[in-house]
Amino acid sequence: MPNLSNNQSSLDFKEEVRSHTDIVGLISESVALQPRSGGREYVGLCPFHDDHNPSMRVYPERQTFRCWSCSTGGDVFTFVTERESVTFPEAVEILARRANLEIPKFVSGRSPQQESSRARQFEVLQWAESLFQRTLLNSPEAEPARKYLHGRGIDEETMRKFRLGFHPSGWDWLIKQSQGKYPLQLLEDVCLVAKKDNGGYYDFFGHRIIFPIHNERGQAVSFSGRLLPGDERPSKYKNGSATPVFNKSRLLYALDLARDEIRNQDQAIVVEGYTDCIALHQHGIQNAVVTMGTALTDEQVTVLKRFARRVILCFDGDDAGQDAASRSVERFLAQDVDLRILTPPDKLDPADFLESHGADAFRELSKNAPQAWDFRFQMAKRKYGTGTIDGRERVLTEMLNVLAQVPKLSTSVRESILIADLAHRTSVPEETVRGLLNEVRSSGPKRVYVENHAATPGSFTEEVQRIIHGQLSSRERVECDLLQIVLAVPETIQIVENAVSTTPMRNRILKGILRKCTQDAWANGEFTLSGLLDHMPEKDLKSLVVWLDEQASAKGLANKIRESDVDEEGCPQLLRQSIEALQKDEARHSSDNLSIRLSQSTDGQTRSDVATEDELLLQAAEFHRKRATKKSGF
Template identity: 50%
Template sequence: MSAEFPNDFKETVRAQTDIVQLIGESIALSSRSGGREMVGLCPFHDDHNPSMRVYPERQTFRCWVCQTGGDCFTFVMEHDKLSFREALELLAQRANIPIPRSNRSGPSTTVDEKAALLEALAWACAQFHTALLELPEAEPARQYLRQRGYTAETVRKFRLGYHPDDWQWLLHRARGKFTEEQLLTARLIARSERGRLYDYFRGRVLFPILNERAQPVAFGGRILPGADGDQAKYFNSPESPVFHKSRLVYGLSHARDAIRDSKTAVVVEGYTDCITCHQAGLNNVVGTLGTALTEQHVTTIKRFAPKVVLIYDGDDAGQMAAERAVERFLAQDVDLRILTLPGGQDPADYLGEHGVDALQGLVSAAPEAWEYKMRSVWGRVDIGTIAGRQRVLEEMIELLACIPEMAQNVRESLLIADLSTRLSVAEHQVREQLRELRSRPTRRHREPDQPRPQVAADAMRLLKGNLTRSDRLELELLENIFVRGDLAARVRDEVPLEWIQNTRLRELLAACYRLLDEGRVPEFDAVMLTLEDPDLKRLAVWVDEGLHAKNVHGRVDGGEQESPDGCPSFLRRSIDNLKWRRDEESNGRIALQLSAQREGTPTLDEQAEDLLRQATEFHQRRATKRAPLSN
């Protein structure tokens, strides 16, 4: 949960965001059922028949095909691929609601301070761009860009710029607009060892680095041809509170729509190759920022497309980087392809010599990561010999052993089967060798950059209506709470969380119990506000829709009779159903214990007699009570 924002702020943002208007900015909506719902083409899958429903009264949405659903926060998170915190900030700004300062423990940069940094960076970007276009001393920079083949439209689209060879050019222009501390924090200026302030970029062509919302957060600088050879040819802004190069990829704000449409993201090394590809018409291309591709990069990219093609230069360094990428990302839940260009060329060179269609053809035919590695190893040995085939087996098993998180994964089973078939080695021998290699205490496994998100298959099963008997019992309890949140305390007194077997439904009930701890009534709106996991939001909307479709409100409102203990009859029935299930499970365990004790024993001991008494009591209750719910 985003602890830095209070619940009343989140509630204010949600209350002042009309979900129909919000979603209507992205897709065309039409009215159905007298305005009680709106329908439109879902933007989250290839929708041809309107399958998205937006519910104005409940301020929720749901696609009945891909099961994406939730509230205004969920829509922004899914559509713009933002975190909950980023979606909350965006909607607050959209509604002109002041964002409170962060109350995170420890040193942090507040939202207002970050907004000031972004403003300074946007201002600097405009200054650099104007300098490139207008200053006489920028002519060498303009000439360099023309030699690279960049058009005026490309220069404008990517906001390319220039910083004059002046130590304090930006500092002087920023006076009265931004403080020195802000410029330092934004990494636009630096401080020398003697304490003197100076501009960070001087005499360089500048490539603005934008975040997903197309805001400048950093710059890449390239020296001009003929400059001092001791300078680094390229360098980027240092990391800052708004720039984290291990997560950000260059050009994503320009490439996002094309990536979604093509369902493929192409990743090149560096911003110049990325720009060249876009100018040639390959708009689904992004670039890294002078660092090795990280798992965080791949996690960011795969939110927009299921297929990622990594393009590496065809030289030796590029091929080595490609093989490292296979090890690093093979376990990622993404269709990862590897392409190394022929002749040692980079993408810009290849485009200049062969054209966009040829490069697009190579991208389309790029081999899967596993296949790329196999071909690379294959090319280094004599596969016609026993020793060569053993070398291939060893290297490929070594690759799998480096990825411990793939153990027990179905993908690993498929790769082992492929390896076994291609090398004519028994599959159990491949598995045994892999198991032995992983068990070596001296083996050092690579550490992932971040935990991999778990695939929410359990949530999807419920959303598709594949419910077990136990699911239906637990769902009924949640429906009753959503309709009568004032009765949730009664539920908590009688139903511990561990009684709920379905993990996702248990998490929803836990959210209700947390609201009780905060002194709040766990009605649907309050539950939605406390949830940030998109899957749980989808599930909450699904529960709410189901209870409306089944008219649970009407059944509850018309069934206020109380049981002898004062609990409304509809809730007592739901709670008793869960208790009966628990009794049935307990009796099953008792039967197993009795069966084990009776084997070879002519008489029953005291413990067995107690178990038998419990079983008898259960059967007596069952004889006088009809099972509450059948399959």
């Protein structure tokens, strides 16, 4: 049964919020209002459509508003839900905060203590943001950061608009600044400092350019720090972990600045780099936002849907950017969103394209950006070709795999349209396509081979076949996990390479594939799946790489890694777990070898044998000491 007391309390609180909110004052915060009829009504430009002749009326006596052009109207709660694109409960909470009312737990789901803690977190984040920005604009130590940003075409006005900042060098600069103001525990709660292994704290973003992350209402909720050019530390970008006020899977960078323009144009441009987004805004293209990681999440798609019907995905023009754009297609297929893919020519990123071609050329590219389904089909067509029956079959299989990943499409009109389109493009009867789609949905994605050779078990070497069939040792399973992570998120290659330099892979085939990934990364500055396959002549290895990539995709590793918390070395938690599993297995293997060699000792040993045994005993003791230390946490 419903909780009547809570329902009544909700109604009472809503009316209390209403009584503390003057509609004229509320709307005046975002719309210039002029009094009419002796103050009995006010008029202004409607914020809900492209209004040039004031068509919105606000009635203070009734505490209502109405636009006589687009017909949007209602009370203070309606205005906030429409203006902020939030739910009704969120609107109540926003207005309650505006009126400085204590928010009951049945409204926010948080206790008064949690509300107080949340308010303090916002306060310390705002303090840090202001401190970082003043340092960037005024400190002599920030001159290299200002020089870098100016070199990227970012002027001081734009730095202020995006509230960019700088954290000087030193492990305790921010800690010293916070003394007497905020406790270190509070700074740790919002990921401004982190604990040292041996006790104490250190600044999380030391010696980095700071990009503040804001929620839709413009409040700082986290930060991202970028290394200065020439700084050889790992992880060019260091991102704050999830906190009570920061959920990166839902947020979009710069949405607080872009949402009005997105709503006006009914179109959002999504890029993958902070500086790309900032460059677009500076060139007058102010409907640009950034994903928190290259892959769009379902929550981010839902947020974008509230503001615009069309989304233009503009990732870098290189292979990695195109792969990231391709992976995002499935998230939009089931939603009522017109997704387009904008590909800058000459493998440029958006900022470089703007610098060399200008804003008008970018707008022209946006206007002609193909729909996502067309983009995805053309990628498959370039990959396999459609001039042969074999090529068309592979294109069809890949596109069916795309459709099959979106179960929400089942029985929808949109799915029927896409099936008909795919049937037409591949010259396959529509009913056959539908039957194949059902088959893929029930049995899982089908493997598509790049090379034109029969995909029979006999074409695999015995070892590749063993790996694909899952006949793996625990060590090989971990090594497969590491390779899948590298294929899903290529930027992790350096972290994995560093790990295996001290704890090498044992499976020669998996080790060889990782070596090729590293060679590609060194030669080209990065590696891509397509580049890896191009430089891998062995058919069996190609088949294994494709299988590993499919496994990574089926597990959703790209999203999981990019949404995972990172440690102080910039290593995602999920990747760290695999590395530690590899190291643990190596330590266990070493311990077993020591035990075997010690057990083979006899009474007739020579002096050198005794010395060797002593050395082995010391190694064993050291191994067990480290193991005990790790377990105790000291």
